[in-house]
Amino acid sequence: MRGLVLLLMLLPQGTLAGSVVANRTLPAGTVIAAGDVSLVPDQPGGIEEIAAVLGQQLRVMVYQGRRIDPSTLTAPTLVGRNQIVTIAYEKAALRIEAEGRALSAGSAGQVIRVMNNASRVTVSGRVAPDGTVIVRQN
Template structure:
């Protein structure tokens, strides 16, 4: 049964108007750049699709010449598990920063748990676009 599924996956996929295909084999976790993909048919809606795909991260491997399905994309991971990060607490004009270790991976806007390296206290915070974890008051 697995062999049949594998064979079906290896068959050529039909190209759709405005489809985005991989220029090379892209492993899972690749953040898509302009050189990694190309449009099959240059139509206006194809350009909009391309803009949505650029900067996204693949969840699965995509082989060269295959269409990239938007459902296989996620926002790029900014913080990896066990990565040393800056924990920031902000309130009005006050900003306190400490060094911590991320206990899970996260992309911009996600809430993850972080352990303060100095005190060993675990807190939750939102991943900022720069990779800093911003802790908010409860």
């Protein structure tokens, strides 16, 4: 019997992976910073690295001590609805810029509609990482 117990103790044991949990109650829309989350080793499931959640935006409220699921995260919103943005048309060495109003919110890489303030024409463009909306010719 002792031999069986010894054999079981020497077999590799499954380790429980940790989970990223909220250090405080985080409202929806919060962009996660390093002080907002910590890694707790006793909670399996969820995201296992803090670096994976830093800079992401929460879609729902997460209460203190609760783990953060991947489904609750999204890319941070760079352009808000009704925000004044720069519309840029680029082709080769040509770049034309105008001021416009975003008709919807968007994060980097998303296509949103923007109304040109001068001509009142609505165009669609892709949100750049700096918050400008790039319009390309079809």
